[in-house]
Amino acid sequence: AQSVTQLDSQVPVFEEAPVELRCNYSSSVSVYLFWYVQYPNQGLQLLLKYLSGSTLVKGINGFEAEFNKSQTSFHLRKPSVHISDTAEYFCAVSESNDYKLSFGAGTTVTVRA
Amino acid sequence: DTAVSQTPKYLVTQMGNDKSIKCEQNLGHDTMYWYKQDSKKFLKIMFSYNNKELIINETVPNRFSPKSPDKAHLNLHINSLELGDSAVYFCASSQEGTVLFFGSGTQLSVL
DSSP: OOEEEESOSEEEEETTSOEEEOEEEEOSSOEEEEEEEEOTTSOEEEEEEESSSOSEEEOGGGOEEEEETTTTEEEEEESSOOGGGOEEEEEEEEETTOOOOEEOOOEEEEEEO | OOSEEEEOSEEEEOTTOOEEEEEEEOSOOSEEEEEEEOTTOOEEEEEEEETTEEEEEOSOOTTEEEEEEETTEEEEEEOSOOGGGOEEEEEEEESTTSSOEEOOOEEEEEO
16 A cells, blocks of 8 residues: 655745755555645645656646655655745655545645745 | 535534535546545545445444435535544545545534
8 A cells, every 4th residue: 555755744935945845655556646735724736746757747836846766756846935835735646546545744835925 | 617516614513413515526527535634634535436336435434424426426424423523524536546636625623
């Protein structure tokens, strides 16, 4: 069974600074990887996904992530954050041909002026 | 037009009551899910239906019973509510188990 570890529970960052959120997964088979964002009092919105192909994945709002199979990682990056990026970020994994999506514990990003 | 909609958005009730949460998706997806988010924001899958058939049934008390009358609807009924059931419940849908689209959540408070 797959599992996800988000290495940082809280990440404070200044506006216009870069941010990286770390995610590692464990699985013995091929996986699909996702990052979701949850703004306060809202549902989850897909930021980006890796299903196959290029290991560098670009998503919405200027986010990107890189799939590293050897390190079983899928870290999320943004070169310059805005106040509006303050939210909870979740890394998630599912095994190919499996309908079960497992989430990490989440990383709270707080952007300060 | 909301893709995955769930009602109610807030649900406040007394211990021991029975309540239901409804979910509908208009994306034409074949799979629907219920997730529970606890007070620490941790998300855990509860159930999943594919074409009205139960395919995922995690370790959930049998007071929780999902029902899928058709592919576009998945309801969650909870009997004999307990304090520990307080959480945010999210409905989601997907096509063949790839990208999940989430509803905006139902915040359940059991007093």
